[in-house]
Amino acid sequence: MIKFSVLLIGALLIGITKAGFGGGAGLIVGPMLMLVFPAKESLGMMLPLLFACDVVSLFFYWRKWDKLNIIFIVPGAVVGIGIGSIFLGRFDDRILAKMIGITAIGFALLQILRHQLMRRNKQFKTQLWQGILVGVATGFFSTVAHLGGVLTMMFLLVQQLENQVFVATAALIYFSINLFKIPVYLKLNVMNTKILLRILPFLPLIAVGTMLGVYLNRRTSAKMFSRIILTIVFLTGIRLILK
Numbered sequence: 656m657i658k659f660s661v662l663l664i665g666a667l668l669i670g671i672t673k674a675g676f677g678g679g680a681g682l683i684v685g686p687m688l689m690l691v692f693p694a695k696e697s698l699g700m701m702l703p704l705l706f707a708c709d710v711v712s713l714f715f716y717w718r719k720w721d722k723l724n725i726i727f728i729v730p731g732a733v734v735g736i737g738i739g740s741i742f743l744g745r746f747d748d749r750i751l752a753k754m755i756g757i758t759a760i761g762f763a764l765l766q767i768l769r770h771q772l773m774r775r776n777k778q779f780k781t782q783l784w785q786g787i788l789v790g791v792a793t794g795f796f797s798t799v800a801h802l803g804g805v806l807t808m809m810f811l812l813v814q815q816l817e818n819q820v821f822v823a824t825a826a827l828i829y830f831s832i833n834l835f836k837i838p839v840y841l842k843l844n845v846m847n848t849k850i851l852l853r854i855l856p857f858l859p860l861i862a863v864g865t866m867l868g869v870y871l872n873r874r875t876s877a878k879m880f881s882r883i884i885l886t887i888v889f890l891t892g893i894r895l896i897l898k
Contacts, residue, residue: 661691662700666857669704670864671871685801686759686891694751695743699846700854701801702836707861709830716823721816724786724824728807729831731790736832738791739798740839755800756895762796762805763889786810797832798839804829 665684672683684704688697746754789810797803807828811821840846 666860667864671868693748712826719823727786728790731787732794735791735794739795759892
């Protein structure tokens with residue numbers, strides 16, 4: 656019953672955070688699942704949910720992305736996925752859970768930096784080498800922990816893109832990364848038929864979470880929501896380290 660409840664809440668949170676509060680789904684849902692499931696199994700269950708959310712997002716923002724950022728980030732992300740797959744294949748669940756706990760705490764702190772970047776008025780000019788490095792780091796952390804989105808969001812935020820361009824660019828990057836992760840996860844048995852069948856009933860909750868996210872976005876302070884999420888992430892990260 657506890658596992659069912661955690662999966663249900665996790666699926667809803669993926670839709671809520673991506674649709675209503677600018678992403679960061681992996682930051683809270685991944686560590687939360689790992690409190691009750693093995694680390695690699697949690698990663699495998701999250702990927703179909705994240706990918707389904709990416710497909711929905713792309714449907715609404717098709718061809719509105721910034722091509723330059725896609726050209727910079729996605730190739731680097733493919734390299735990062737390759738590096739991440741090596742690490743993922745070598746660590747057992749216990750060590751991986753502790754690593755993700757530490758990473759979650761670090762990325763919670765990065766989220767605070769991200770909010771500081773949002774307050775800046777100075778526009779950032781994209782450089783090729785910066786985009787590639789962001790892509791590599793995003794691909795790596797996304798593969799081992801589904802946490803790479805924070806880096807991409809920070810890189811895009813300082814460029815002050817138009818809202819729709821920003822969301823569309825992020826959506827295509829996440830879609831591409833999660834698409835490339837599918838064969839990697841299948842090869843490493845992080846995702847398999849058993850996991851897909853387990854997660855299938857929860858896929859419709861992505862749509863419910865998306866609508867709920869839009870609703871909450873209109874009625875809840877994004878700042879307050881962010882503080883609650885980051886507090887939960889920080890405490891969950893500590894719990895994973897001590898697990």
